[in-house]
């Protein structure tokens with residue numbers, strides 16, 4: 025399987041800059057996901073790797089070989105898109121064999137490979153069906169089998185499960201995860217769904233406006249988002265104005281609505297600097313009691329929504345800023361209703377600090 029290097033890739037549509045100097049490496053056998061909101065340049069980057077879009081500058085390398093000017097058909101890439109583009113007049117087996125036929129693989133050899141790959145995606149019993157006679161999930165597995173049958177150097181997938189319902193999507197994610205690891209398939213996946221990216225990937229590139237804001241393992245991106253954009257995209261919805269009052273080594277003492285916390289951060293801040301404090305809603309503890317041991321901020325419950333195991337609280341802090349808290353549903357929580365005065369707190373370790381933009 026190929027290793028892929030993108031070097032200083034710039035992609036434009038006329039004057040519009042869609043991909044802004046992207047550098048990234050997909051190691052052989054690795055599963056990398058481009059994650060970001062609609063329009064951030066994920067698909068354009070992927071199309072550049074596939075050879076469907078020519079970069080304005082920069083270089084694409086497969087196993088160290090420059091393929092920037094190589095036609096898409098010659099890159100040995102397997103592709104799966106949301107719109108499956110299965111051939112409706114061909115059976116499952118014929119669809120899967122299509123790429124092999126194009127490569128002029130002898131019929132006997134092709135039949136063997138098709139059989140094997142259909143066994144892998146557990147569709148061998150449906151080899152003679154037509155796409156219209158199959159469920160959405162089965163059709164998606166045919167599309168995967170067709171892309172993998174040619175033994176591609178790299179498998180490229182652009183939101184392949186976007187049209188599937190949640191249960192089926194999760195099942196397909198598990199299958200894709202197992203398949204790509206079992207076959208050690210170098211894979212580049214595109215999604216705007218952070219959970220999907222976390223589930224599938226060895227490494228995630230979070231993109232914003234054509235730029236890769238962070239490139240790291242799912243755990244690094246989840247625990248230590250490097251920018252406010254990445255934090256926001258990873259579901260950290262609380263951003264509160266805070267001020268650095270003192271700095272000692274890696275420890276910054278900060279004040280947020282009258283509460284003081286000592287926060288360890290890699291980024292250097294200066295005493296007196298205005299910063300943004302970020303904390304996950306699941307890490308905010310809310311109570312009616314005054315006797316909290318940690319420093320806390322005061323507010324009033326504005327809204328409660330029930331989510332089964334948990335409830336989501338919108339708490340209006342004194343200054344009119346909203347704080348979101350997600351709490352397990354236990355007896356104490358029933359006492360907190362819209363209008364209740366509450367104290368909200370969180371551990372210093374759960375705080376992320378970003379420069380105030």
Ligand SMILES: Nc1ncnc2c1ncn2[C@@H]1O[C@H](COP(=O)(O)OP(=O)(O)OP(=O)(O)O)[C@@H](O)[C@H]1O
Nearest residue numbers: 037040042060061062063064065066067068069216
């Ligand atoms: N053929 C095109 N001509 C002009 N602009 C384009 C073209 N294709 C994409 N763009 C623009 O380039 C930017 C990046 O598009 P791209 O499809 O790469 O984003 P994306 O992150 O994949 O979004 P989505 O998740 O919605 O598919 C967008 O602003 C889009 O409008």
